[in-house]
Amino acid sequence: MIVVVGGGFAGMKVVKSLERKGKEVTLIDNSPVFEFTPSILKAAVDPEMLKNIQVYHKSHLKCRFIQGKVSDVKKDKVLVNGKKVVFENLVIATGGIPRHLGFEAEAVYKGEDVKKTHQKITKAKDILIVGGGYVGVELAAEIIETFPKKKVVLVHPHSNLMNRQPGKTGKLARNFLEKKGVKIILGRRIKKQEGNYYFTDDGRKIKSDLVFNCTGTVPNSEAFKDFLEVDKSGRVIVDEFLIAKGFKNIYAIGDVNNIPE
Secondary structure, three states, rough: EEEEOOHHHHHHHHHHHHHHHOOOOOEEEEOOOEEEEHHHHHHHOHHHHHHHHEEEEEHHHHOOOEEOEEEEEEEEOOOOOOOOOOOOOOEHHHHEEEEOOOOOEEOOOOHHHHHHHHHHHOOOEEEEOOOOHHHHHHHHHHOOOOOOOOOOEEEOOOHHHHHOOOOHHHHHHHHHHHOOOOOEEEEEOOEEEOEEEEOOOOOEEEEEOOOEEEEEEEEOOOOOOOOOOEEEOEEOEEEOOOEEEOOOEEEEOHHEEEOOO
């Protein structure tokens, strides 16, 4: 029996591959659906998009599916919904979860939250986006294109948007957003919150009815880190075959492992 924990891109690729080989597989996921997550940001301003980016696991998989969250793992079993699920091989594909900022902020992360997020965007007059990587830039663009009268401020700690890309990319994104009316503050971080006001590390005060956390993710390894060896970031340590350190039958794939992609 092979157990796969996590039904995102990495987990789904493993499950589909094993199914084609006729293996006995159990998928455990806390959501009943597979989601095309890059389109979640579009769905936040257009919830009708959800029907185009979700498919129920049970509708296209042949394997056994358990909806729930793994709370513990041992050498041959995981605990999910209070029940033990035995495995011969375990594949951990739990991905990442939003990084905690230390103040109230929304994260456009899962489809199940999209409708509430859309309602909050619709009601808000002033919107603050923290983080100017791919997600922050795209979310700012989606909001200002759909709601051009909103006041949108984007704060990014680096000197250029999407700083992992060539400088020209960030400049193009900045020009586009500023022409649409988005205020961009570079080289600063949000340090504290007081009610509806947020303060940067140089003392600027930003009023906001709604704040979005677009600062990236941390590995979703909480259920495994007491049993498996993890690095200082919480990523499961694996070898070149993605096998968890100290084991022969447990694998960690995707964003939850420590492969430096």
